[in-house]
Amino acid sequence: MDAFLQFVFSGLTVGAVYALVALGFTIIYNASDVVNFAQGEFVMLGGMITWFAHDAGLPLWAAALIAIALTSLVGVALNKLAIEPARGAPVISIIIITIGASILIQGAAQLVFDKQIHRYPAFSGDAPIEVMGATILPQSIWVILGALAVFVALWLFFTRTLMGKAVLATANNRLAAQLVGIDTGGIMTLSFALSAAIGALAGVLVTPITLVSYDVGVALALKGFAGAMLGGMGNPKGALVGGLVLGLLEALTAGYLSSQYKDAVAFIVILGVLFVMPQGLFGKTAAERV
């Protein structure tokens, strides 16, 4: 039982990171139907910039804010320089552009930063908290709360605000969105900035646990993508649940079976779910009359 709870804690921590990456996917997908595979690089930048700013003498909170702000700018630049010029191209081409951008950002990070593995101190110390015989790191609680907070904020944004609806409308029908007065270019800029900020926040929160180097982004993007697909692409609830389930599957497999099988089991479960529910757990089935 203690072991089980321990696995659950570590699963929730990893899952919360996946959920944050998946939530980042959600916004850009909702605004443009594009899956942004550079999402993992935003996480990397969040961790990297925080480390460098902290190393340069800034307090951790200031370093984190700078990291989130700069990463948002990178997101906006990605949209302006790579995505917007390709407007009108098929979605699949734009997705391939984001893969290219991911490789570029990684390469640039090697040059601008370095190739070392970095870590900065946890926000509330490293003393594990004991819960019913298992232990959890204070930083894990930060990560989980961070994912929950972002989820609630996004859920409110998409269901309660006119701006959130405008994002959904922009993806659904860009022409009609313009005709009702939505600045669709501005919505895209906003989506990339928000997505990048959420990715960076994930990086800021998780680096004290998992460490950061220039190449951590790819694996995170893949796992976050898997979580988002499992939960249903485009739905914040799906991103949260999908990410957490994926993390739990991995942790439980690693704990009870073997850590070598953790990725395999996770992906087999996802495949199984998608065979039965191609839209994911919370995805809407596309019912449209034409």
Place this chain on the structure above:
Amino acid sequence: MLKVENLTTRYGRIEVLHGIDLEVAEGEIVSVIGANGAGKTTLLRCLSGVQPISGGSIRFRGEPLTAAPHKRAGLGLGHSPEGRQIFTNLSVEENLRLGGYSRKGATREDIAEAYEMFPILGEKRHLPAGGLSGGQQQMLAIGRALMSRPACLLLDEPSMGLAPLLQKQIFDTVEELKARGVTVLLVEQNAYGALKISDRGYVMETGRITMSGPSAELVADPRIREAYLGV
């Protein structure tokens, strides 16, 4: 209200509108009729700015109309586009709310008014708009365009693909809009239906205005009767 002078536009290198002159006075319904491919939709797209113009000028309420496309709804120019183009993934009510985006979202009163005009939309207010029938989608497209409280409404083929009874209902609605003080520029392939409710009409052929005049005269013109009314 709206004055178009010598307007041209091109798709790539090919000019598709060759100097359109057109005027809509306040309170009028003006129809533009013509065959498929005559350039009617392109003309409306130029007016709302989603198709860039290559020459000529558009004046709206006395001012040159050069604002970015997404700012024109806020200036009082509503556009219900060809093919309805509703937001299929959002509910009927969300579509209407977004219709008033230029005014920070349609108010409860505006939306209630739309439901009064089209009661079926009220019944389906929480359903995804993509599941509506063609006629209901058309009502929603018009309703959505009205949510910005336009002074002038551009209506593109509102009767397209609808059963005759529904077509009549849509045309009745357009007349009702006029009674409420909305100026309407109506583009239609259903020439008879459009001319019957409009004050004046223009005939478009391959990117040019070939005839214009009071609708009653156009309906009586033998050339139009032969080419567009099938009599």
